[in-house]
Amino acid sequence: MKRVATVFAGALALVTANAAAQDSTAPTSAPTASATLPAPKTPPKLIIAIAVDQFSADLFAEYRSHFAGGFKRLLKGAVFPSGYQSHAATETCPGHATILTGVRAGRAGIIANNWVDLKTGRADKSVYCAEDESVPGSTSAAYTVSDKHLLVPTLGERMKAANPATRVVSVAGKDRAAVMMGGHQVDELWWWDGKKFASYANRPTPAVVQQTNDAINARIAEAQPPLDLSPFCETRNRAVGIGGGKSVGTGRFDRKAGDTRAFRASPESDEALFAMAAGLIRDMKLGGGAATDLIAIGASATDYVGHSYGTEGSEMCLQLTRLDETMGTFFAVLDSMAIDYEVVLTADHGGHDLPERNAENAVPGAARIDPALNPKAIGDAVAAKLKLTGQLLYGDPVGDVWIDPKLPKATFDAVQAEALKLYRAHPQVAAAFSRAEIITAAPATGPAETWSLVQRAKASFHPARSGDIVVALKPRITPIANPLGGYVATHGSLWDYDRRVPILFWRKGMTSFEQPLAVETVDIAPTLAATIGLKLGTPEVDGRCLDLDAGVGDSCR
Structure with missing residues (x-):
């Protein structure tokens, strides 16, 4: 890749330098393979919940043998390739609402990204899932971010109730992702608002957030050259016409100076997010206290890439390759902090390719609405x-x-x-x-x-x-009538290509195994709760604890 001095690399350099200045005892390299493993049944000190927006089980299966970084590490843990966002409204807000609540979308009150309330006094009858529509003058497009529509607590809230010393952080490329995974009680909550990482009004901006925003602004101000294609990504480098003389499938994320929209739909936006997350972990010393802490990370670029270019072109290949590298670097930074951390990675929903490429590939029923x-x-x-x-x-x-x-x-x-x-x-x-x-x-x-x-x-x-x-x-009918008006592909159906997502758990020393049978994303919260000794089951949640001991014990006891 030609872009060596990325936002992520620059921000991580700042994080590491700041940490070294603050803590002369901090390790300067990752622990070796002979480092002491966590004692069996000992709760992790930090839970890291990663949601990769629009990372379908199909994409996971397609790319898993090519992963060499962060995904490769997670593949050495507990792998559930058939996780389900079991509901019909396979959109960002409902999907993120299931991950750390353990509750299905309807029960959580998050029925869609937007819904209609014809009885509201506001002229705009559309309600955004993460807004407070009672704010005077607001609309569903110009809104005040709020957690009011989430009707149930998150795992982080339950952890705080059990031990007030727990710190909860949620960061994401979308406000609704950060809010739905963070919940109602968070220590830090930050999302990309289109120009910067922002939070609720009157919250002080941590130094690492400001540093990340400064690095992003400098990066966006400069024109960026195209990324190099690996031999594997070259096999996906084929133009697909969408009409009007336009095509997708051969993009490489070059962009003009000042193009914030293109930054959002590029690997660099996830790189910046993970850099900021690493900095918050370092500066807040998450995982360093008596209680288990939690950080939720909503990586949104895969979704923007899927919407803008589809799921099978050079764009998605570059995005997933870079995300794999980014997470590998992120985990290496955490290793250097000597934190005992547990990771879960999943997705808020799946997705399917644009109908023009599906039709070229003879996919039955592919059409626009x-x-x-x-x-x-x-x-x-x-x-x-x-x-x-x-x-x-x-x-x-x-x-x-x-x-x-x-x-x-x-x-x-x-x-x-x-x-x-x-x-x-x-x-149709x-x-x-x-x-x-x-x-x-x-x-x-x-x-x-x-x-x-x-x-x-x-x-x-x-x-x-x-x-x-x-x-x-019907299957493969894309609910975008005109691909020239913005997005070319989407999700949101009740079919399994939109419902099925991977669920991966990893912690140092755990036994690696794969369980191919169907599970649900609502199973994540009770499973994580069990690892820290927090009892969480019916009727509080819809999910069940998944045994992560690969048959050698019962991690759900």
Whole structure:
């Protein structure tokens, strides 16, 4: 790679230099292989929870044999290649909400990234999952970040309740990722706001956050050359046309000076995030106290790359290669601090490639959504049929759809019945469920891949927030009608390519093993809780503890 002096390398140099000045006893190199291992059953001093946004189980399987850095280390721990974000709304906010709460998205109150509240007094009826819509003058696009919509505690909160000496930190490339993993009680919470790493109002900025922001600003101010392609990434270097004379698949992350948007959708944004996380661990001495500390890291660049370029081009190959290197460096820095840390890595959801490349690869059913499935268009058709006026339906083309609550009940019921009829008749729709059908559906049991479609929808459902209709598109139908308007690919379906994600646990000295059967991301919190002696099970959470002792013991006792 030509870019040697990256943001990450520069920030890590500052972190290491600052730490050495503050602590002359700090080790200057990673512990050797003969270093003392943690005593069996001894709680780790630091839990590191990493969520790689849009890192599907399919991508994990595709790249795992090529990983040589941080992922390779995690592959030497407990590997669960078939973890499930079991709900239907496979988006960033719901997915992150499951990881450290142990609770499925609907129960957590996080039904989607955005939902519609037609009864709110605000002119903007769309509500963002990580905002406080009661702030005067706010909109779902210009909002005040808040944790108010998360209805359940996170593992960090439970750890603090058990031992107030616990420190909890959450950092991410998106505000909703940081908030949903951090929860309501955090010592530090920082997210990339498009220009800098920011936090709640009136919180002092730690030195390492300011240093990271300064390094990023200097980097963005300079034009950047393209990254070199490895022989492996070269095999994915093929242009795919998306119309209008534009294509994706051959990008190498060169960018013009001042392009903050391109920085966000590049490997460097994750590099900066991990550098800042390493600095916060060092400066706060996380893992150095009497209590176990926790840091959540939401690495968002993979998602932005997937949306902007798809999952199978040179762009994703470069992104995952660099992320692997970045995490390898991050772990080496932690090793140099001699911290006993435990890592879990997973994803908030999966994703699938753009339909143009899927079609070239003869993937059955790959297509873009018919604009006629927009709720307003469906609502207009219903209005014409029932001889009504005004907008009847609200929402997005896939997922929750809301009906005007001011309608008389008989009219409301007629609108719902006609809308369901139209949705179900459309050739791109797999299923459409009414609110009543979801509420009365049997709760899901058994492995997540066996759940019915309505049970997957039920796992995302919250009675006070969810829609009156839930629409599921057929497999490989991308809910972006025009790829020239911004993103070319996405996620959000109830199919397994969006639901299935890897779950990897690692701690020095643990026995390496792989368990191929389905587990869920809600199993992560009770599993981590067990490693620190914190009892966490039903009815507090939906997940179960996973045995990390590979059959030689019971880590869940």
